[in-house]
Amino acid sequence: MTAGESAPQQSDFIHIEGVTKSFGSFKAVDNVTLSISKGELFALLGGSGCGKTTLLRMLAGFETPTAGRIFIDGQDMAGVPAYERPVNMMFQSYALFPHMTVAKNVGYGLKHEDMTQVQREDRVREMLNLVQLSHLADRKPHQLSGGQRQRVALARSLAKLPKLLLLDEPLGALDKKLREHTQFEIANIQYKLGITFVVVTHDQEEAMTLASRIAVMDKGVIRQIGSPSDIYEHPNSRFVADFIGSANMVEAEVTKADGAGTEVLSPSLGHPILVASSGYTKGDKVTLAFRPEKVSISRKKPAAAKNVLKGTVQDFGYFGKDSLYRIKLPTGHVLSVNAVNAERAAAEQAVATWEDEVYLTIAPAAAMLFGAET
Amino acid sequence: MSGSAAGWFNRRGWRDLIIGSPYLWLVLFFLLPFVIVIVMSFAKTATQSPPFAFLPDWPFIRFETYHRLFTSSLYIRAGIISVYNAAVATLLCLLLGYPMALAITRAGKSLQRLLIMLVVLPFWTSFLLRVYAWIGLMGKNSWFNKAITAAYNTFVPAAWELPGIQMMNTNFAVVLVMVYSYLPFMVLPLYANLEKLDGTLNEAAMDLGSRRWEVFRDITLPLSIPGIIAGGLLVFIPAMGELIIPSLVGNAGDPMIGRVIQQEFGQNRDWPMASAVAVALLFMLVVPLMLYNHFEAKAQAGAH
Numbered sequence: 001m002t003a004g005e006s007a008p009q010q011s012d013f014i015h016i017e018g019v020t021k022s023f024g025s026f027k028a029v030d031n032v033t034l035s036i037s038k039g040e041l042f043a044l045l046g047g048s049g050c051g052k053t054t055l056l057r058m059l060a061g062f063e064t065p066t067a068g069r070i071f072i073d074g075q076d077m078a079g080v081p082a083y084e085r086p087v088n089m090m091f092q093s094y095a096l097f098p099h100m101t102v103a104k105n106v107g108y109g110l111k112h113e114d115m116t117q118v119q120r121e122d123r124v125r126e127m128l129n130l131v132q133l134s135h136l137a138d139r140k141p142h143q144l145s146g147g148q149r150q151r152v153a154l155a156r157s158l159a160k161l162p163k164l165l166l167l168d169e170p171l172g173a174l175d176k177k178l179r180e181h182t183q184f185e186i187a188n189i190q191y192k193l194g195i196t197f198v199v200v201t202h203d204q205e206e207a208m209t210l211a212s213r214i215a216v217m218d219k220g221v222i223r224q225i226g227s228p229s230d231i232y233e234h235p236n237s238r239f240v241a242d243f244i245g246s247a248n249m250v251e252a253e254v255t256k257a258d259g260a261g262t263e264v265l266s267p268s269l270g271h272p273i274l275v276a277s278s279g280y281t282k283g284d285k286v287t288l289a290f291r292p293e294k295v296s297i298s299r300k301k302p303a304a305a306k307n308v309l310k311g312t313v314q315d316f317g318y319f320g321k322d323s324l325y326r327i328k329l330p331t332g333h334v335l336s337v338n339a340v341n342a343e344r345a346a347a348e349q350a351v352a353t354w355e356d357e358v359y360l361t362i363a364p365a366a367a368m369l370f371g372a373e374t
Numbered sequence: 375m376s377g378s379a380a381g382w383f384n385r386r387g388w389r390d391l392i393i394g395s396p397y398l399w400l401v402l403f404f405l406l407p408f409v410i411v412i413v414m415s416f417a418k419t420a421t422q423s424p425p426f427a428f429l430p431d432w433p434f435i436r437f438e439t440y441h442r443l444f445t446s447s448l449y450i451r452a453g454i455i456s457v458y459n460a461a462v463a464t465l466l467c468l469l470l471g472y473p474m475a476l477a478i479t480r481a482g483k484s485l486q487r488l489l490i491m492l493v494v495l496p497f498w499t500s501f502l503l504r505v506y507a508w509i510g511l512m513g514k515n516s517w518f519n520k521a522i523t524a525a526y527n528t529f530v531p532a533a534w535e536l537p538g539i540q541m542m543n544t545n546f547a548v549v550l551v552m553v554y555s556y557l558p559f560m561v562l563p564l565y566a567n568l569e570k571l572d573g574t575l576n577e578a579a580m581d582l583g584s585r586r587w588e589v590f591r592d593i594t595l596p597l598s599i600p601g602i603i604a605g606g607l608l609v610f611i612p613a614m615g616e617l618i619i620p621s622l623v624g625n626a627g628d629p630m631i632g633r634v635i636q637q638e639f640g641q642n643r644d645w646p647m648a649s650a651v652a653v654a655l656l657f658m659l660v661v662p663l664m665l666y667n668h669f670e671a672k673a674q675a676g677a678h
Contacts, residue, residue, distance in 0.1 A: 081580075088581055089578075093574055095572065095578035097578070097593060108582050109583050113583075157581075
């Protein structure tokens with residue numbers, strides 16, 4: 001099942017049509033239909049065991065779909081072995097050949113290309129320049145740092161200039177600083193070469209900074225496809241809202257639905273909340289969700305009377321650029337609220353401290369409603 | 375508590391003793407006997423017990439034994455036949471053992487354990503019994519010999535047909551039984567090596583456009599060289615000095631070194647000559663091994 005996708009057209013560069021992969025009775029990928037256009041940087045995002053890696057391996061040709069078809073650039077990939085596909089892959093473990101130098105690793109795939117020796121050497125040099133490793137061409141993989149190995153793996157997978165590059169957790173083995181640097185580098189290289197990239201990751205931050213479009217997967221099924229901001233700001237289900245970022249979620253019932261919006265009442269919050277979204281009628285059971293950073297917190301009672309909740313600070317954590325507050329409502333329910341520490345002086349930046357009484361305001365546009373979860 | 379116990383242990387020199395014990399073992403049971411053998415090889419035979427003596431005058435030692443060793447065709451032939459038989463047996467073990475080891479690594483986990491057990495299983499029967507079994511198989515009246523003969527006769531012109539192939543008491547028999555006996559020593563180190571190889575390397579090579587046999591040639595084979603060398607040494611070294619197999623199934627006219635040593639030591643009571651042959655055998659094995667270690671260490675040092 002796909003969500004939010006119109007019927008795919010023949011012109012789609014990569015077209016996955018009703019693909020299922022079963023291992024015994026377990027369906028790792030369950031009837032996935034998906035289209036990716038040329039030059040796109042697409043991410044498959046999901047937890048472990050959601051089927052994202054299996055889908056990637058079917059694109060590479062290491063697994064055969066149990067049902068369904070895969071087209072790459074209009075060509076049906078059924079029966080095309082991995083070594084004949086216009087697809088290259090960057091492995092999570094990098095899979096560099098330990099007995100070959102960096103240059104030999106990068107040039108390995110070119111042996112099968114119709115090129116002269118000089119052309120091959122030029123291409124290897126070009127790729128090593130691209131990842132800024134020309135000075136290490138004669139090293140063996142075990143003489144390189146983790147970040148350097150990652151770049152060799154990238155250069156090797158790009159050397160044949162594939163139509164499609166698959167990246168399996170490309171930043172998984174790097175430390176935080178290096179990840180931040182490398183993810184922009186990958187996006188840059190993708191832009192420069194115009195090759196279609198499909199990235200598999202379990203890290204939402206990695207998916208959001210790298211990809212122009214993200215497919216969120218769960219239990220072999222695609223739950224939502226959209227741009228990073230689509231998925232974050234307009235999740236289509238409780239699952240996606242919870243998986244991407246964090247959200248306060250309470251069960252509620254619609255008490256009023258008219259042109260001004262939808263009003264819901266949750267026993268956990270105790271006060272009616274006005275929500276901008278529509279599509280629900282009075283009496284519907286819904287889940288009300290709002291992200292911690294979209295709630296404003298103040299010690300003074302706000303002027304607006306709508307959507308204000310009163311509570312006490314139960315706990316808070318200081319993260320430098322912002323702080324996370326845990327606010328206990330009179331009903332006993334605890335909400336998470338983020339506040340940016342815009343001021344430097346300690347007295348001003350601490351919006352509130354333990355046991356303070358505070359007011360929370362939820363903007364009607366920031367609140368999201370989801371129907372009963374499937 | 376444990377700290378003071380460790381201190382007592384160290385003060386008493388127990389630690390040194392334990393570290394030193396394998397060296398003590400090597401000195402007592404390898405180096406010392408080897409020195410005795412070397413010394414003996416410079417003596418002359420004598421009608422006494424033990425049957426050797428040193429010259430009465432300076433320099434007390436004689437080199438005639440070594441002179442004979444390097445000039446007599448008996449010893450040179452024995453050396454050449456030993457190297458030839460051991461080399462052929464090692465090569466055949468590699469050709470048979472490599473596909474076996476590779477197939478075992480590709481099998482499922484539980485099947486793998488069973489297959490490894492089957493490789494080791496022959497060791498549960500006496501080695502001598504297994505050689506005698508081969509003697510029975512190679513006789514002209516055995517089903518094995520008859521089957522091979524029939525297969526041979528169908529492929530050769532009528533004039534070359536044989537009533538039965540002479541297998542016993544030939545070099546062929548020696549090599550055949552050595553391959554049979556030493557195959558596990560090739561399979562096990564190869565399996566240990568191949569089993570450790572990262573399967574994603576094969577996928578990476580295939581992803582970059584290599585077919586299965588190219589993946590084997592470019593990735594699996596070069597990465598299994600340490601296993602090939604380990605298995606090769608484990609087969610070649612004992613095969614070189616093999617005594618029982620050539621004695622039981624071999625041809626007395628084409629002796630291997632082990633048999634020559636036994637003859638000199640036993641029937642001929644020429645202990646100096648037996649010692650000299652033993653020393654020569656050791657150098658034939660140790661010198662290539664040392665060269666290999668030297669270049670291996672150099673390659674390692676260059677890589678780091």
